[in-house]
Amino acid sequence: SSTRLPPGPKGWPIIGNVFDIPHSKPWETYFQWSKCYGSVVHMNVFGQHIVVLNTAKAVSDLLETRSSIYSDRIRFIMISLLKIEWNMILMSYGSAWRQHRRAIHRYFSDDVIRTYHPVQLHTSRKLLHNLLQTPTNFLQHTHFALGAMILEVIYGKSIDHPDHPYLKYANTAAEAGIEAFLPGNLLVEFLPFLQYMPSWFPGAGFKRRLPQWYADSRGLHNFTFEDSKAEFACGTAKPSMVTSMLEEMSHLTPAERAVEEDIAKNVSATVYVAGADTTYFTMQTFYLAMVHHPHIQKRAQEELDRVVGQGRLPNFSDRASLPYICAIVKECLRFVVVVPLGVAHSTTEDDVYDGHFIPKGAIVMANQWSAWAILHNPEDYPEPETFRPERFLKNGNLNPDVRDPITVATGFGRRICPGRHFAESGLFMSIASILHTFEISPALNEEGQPFYPEFKLTAGLVIHLEDFECTIKPRSPAMEMLIRSSSDDAT
C-alpha cells in the first residue's frame, strides 16, 4: 500500500503549512489548489494532517462509503477549555456519541417531525404578524421565529418574546460558540502550551473571553433543561421532546436515570445550537434573493395563488402541490452554503485512496462550496453563480435527477445532520407563508432610488450574510386582513 500523502502546497519544517492556511474564504483557496494538486489536497500544520476533498466523488467515496473510519471528530482543546463536551456535534465517534445520536434521531426522524408541523405552522404565522407590525426588523423577527420554533419543539415552551430567557441563553451560547471557534482563537489547538500562558501572551488573548463563553454555554445547557424538568415534575409542562424523554425514564433506577438525564440535557442543548442559526442564515439568503429576483417572486406567488388561493394561508398539506416553493428552498440551501467546509471529520484508521495515504487522526474536510466545487459545480448546477430555482424542476415537478443540496449542505455519512428534514420543512413553511402574503422589494435610498444590497459574507466556521435592508409590504389589503385574522391562533 502507498505511503505517499496526497499532494498539496509545500510547507516549512515543523510548522508545515501554517502560513498557507487561508483566513478569508478558505474554500476558494482550497479549490484553486485542487486545480494544481487534484481533488484531494493535503496540508500539514505542526504535524497535524489536514485533507480537503474538493469533488462530490471524493466526498462520497470517503465520507460516505468509508464512513465507518471517517466519522470521528478532532479533539479540540477549546472544547475542554469551554467545558462543552456535552455538545454532541463535537463528540468523538464512539459509544457516547452513538447514544446521543440515537436519542436525537428518535425525535427528528421523518415520521416524528410531522408531529412538529403545528409548531412550525404557528411560529411561521406569528412571523407574518411581526413582519406586518415592524417590517424593517424583518431579520430580527425571522431570527426570533426560527429560534422559537426549535425551542418549542425541544422544551414545549411558547416563546412569545425575543427577551424570553430561553432564547437569550440559547443565543448568547450560540454566539459564544461561534466566537470561540473563530480561526484566530484556535492557535491553541496547534500550540497547546498557550492554554497555560497568561492572557497578555501573544496568541493567548482568547483566555480573557473564556469565563464569559463558559458562563453563556452553561446557561443554555443547564438552565433550560432544569427549568423544564421542574415544570415536568409539577405537571405543568407542555408535551415536548424533553417531557417525552423524561417520561421514558420514569421506570429507571436513580443511577440509570442520572445517565439518561444527562443525555437528554445534552441533546436538547445541542439541537438548539445546531439548528436555530443555520436555518435562520438560510432565510437571510431567501430575502436577499427575492430582492434581486422579482420574476422568481412573481412565479412563486402565481403558484401560491393557484394552489392555496387568496382566501387562506398555506399549510403543510399544500407542500406537494408547491414544487416551485420547494425549489426556492433548495436553491437557498445551495446558493449560500452555511457551513462551507462542513464540520470537519477525522479518521480512526490509516487509509489509502487513489494511491494516496490518508493517516489515522487526519482532519478531513469536504469543500462544499468553492467557486466550482460540489454545490457550485457547473456540471451538476449549470451557471452555478445564478440564483435559479428552476434548475430543480422538470415538467413542473421536482426533478429527482438533480442532486438535492440538502444532502450535501448538511454533511455526510454517519455524521450527516439529523435535523435536515426538520430544517427543510421549517424553511418551506416560513418561505411559503411570507411569499403568499408579502411583496419583498429593494429598500429605497435617500434619493428614493431602489438599493440592491450585495451578498456580503461574514467569515468563520459558519458563515452568513451581513445585515441588509429591504422593503416588505403586504401584497394586498386582503392579505393583510388574512394575516391579522390568523394572528389570534398564531400567538
Ligand code: HEM
Ligand atoms: C439549514 C439548516 C442546517 C444546516 C445547513 C445544517 C448543517 C449541518 C452540517 C454541515 C453538519 C455536520 C455534518 C457532518 O459532520 O458531516 C450538521 C450536523 C448536525 N446538525 Fe445540522 N444543519 C442544519 C439544521 C439542523 C437542525 C434544524 C438540527 C436540529 C435537529 C440540526 C442538528 C444537527 C446535529 C445534532 C448535528 C451533529 C451530528 C453529528 O455530529 O453526528 N441541524 N448540520
